[in-house]
Amino acid sequence: MNSIRVPVVEKILSANDQLAHQNRSFLKSKGVFSINIMASPGAGKTSFILQTIQGLKNRMNVGVIEGDTAAVTIDADKISEVGIPAVQINTGGDCHLDAVMVAGGMQQLPLENLDLMIIENVGNLVCPAAFDLGTDINILIASVPEGDDKPYKYPNIYRGIQCLVLNKTDLLPYVDFNLEYFKQGIRILNPGVDILPLSSKTGEGMDAWLAWLCKRINEKKHAQK
């Protein structure tokens, strides 16, 4: 069974990488900075995106692609309600977005008018790690109630990210979470990654995240000049 399965998986990844490269070039030509947000289900991705949109208001135009395994529009509706263009992608049961899905979703966004495109991947700590979407940066949102051992158990998804957001810090008083143990696990896998603890609920720590993001966006703009 493995002898059939492995080559097919490799073929999918290779095609995905080519399409991710195309997405990256296309977004660059439109001057749109892009983020792929990955996380476990319920880590607070949509709330975090809403807070980010709020924080960037009057500073830049944002568009959002929402990935879900089912044909629901719960998350895209929340984004649209605050007046931001949002596209919902139904993966048809697949456990991750891929570059083809994102290419299709991008076409439905007004890219000419956007500065930033945020992609909310399917809630999953395994599958999304293997699929480059063509974004400028990949970030992972971990959340305090998930526990401090996740870097040790889901190492792959911690490897390809530029920023680790630790969400729901408002729950730290109520759960057992050893921040040092958590950070140590990440440092082993990805020594250079920035770790930003915050709470989308209370807003604490959001300023540091917005500063981090704006710095990356400006760096890219200057590099292109």
Add this chain to the structure above:
Amino acid sequence: MNSIRVPVVEKILSANDQLAHQNRSFLKSKGVFSINIMASPGAGKTSFILQTIQGLKNRMNVGVIEGDTAAVTIDADKISEVGIPAVQINTGGDCHLDAVMVAGGMQQLPLENLDLMIIENVGNLVCPAAFDLGTDINILIASVPEGDDKPYKYPNIYRGIQCLVLNKTDLLPYVDFNLEYFKQGIRILNPGVDILPLSSKTGEGMDAWLAWLCKRINEKKHAQK
């Protein structure tokens, strides 16, 4: 690409179903009741299993199979520390256990002496839903901080279960969670499923779960007589 991919996935599932059937027959011949526990990462599967073991102490012999995507033994070590036989399966990056892995794991457990085998699946709300492991029952652990919208977003995993454990009820005062909205989402997908709110941390609600489990075990014993 799809024309290559779909038949291969079907072939894997069909072989898996055959092996799951073999696992089921084998466990029946040994008189071992079995549970497949699925959940999102960090929903508290291992703590729940530890509490279950503690609650069943002196009543039956338990063995545990722990599934993880990485070569870690964090969870199996926690189980072994309380004197319970535990086997760790590394899926090699796969987002779920399958019947072959479980068949291999079972051979390392002292089934002759066991009454109950608990399988902790990989933390994932998508992939495990598609793979029957051959257990008597499948349960899903949702947790309060994940949010009340998960049945709507990850419907497949809610369909094939006999019991839904809602863990971390001790965090209800600190997060926004509408229990009725959550239950309503489950009832649409799986009208007959039992929903048991509890906290592995405080122990509240564990008695109802243990009673539920022992009832299923006894029912099976009587059906086999």
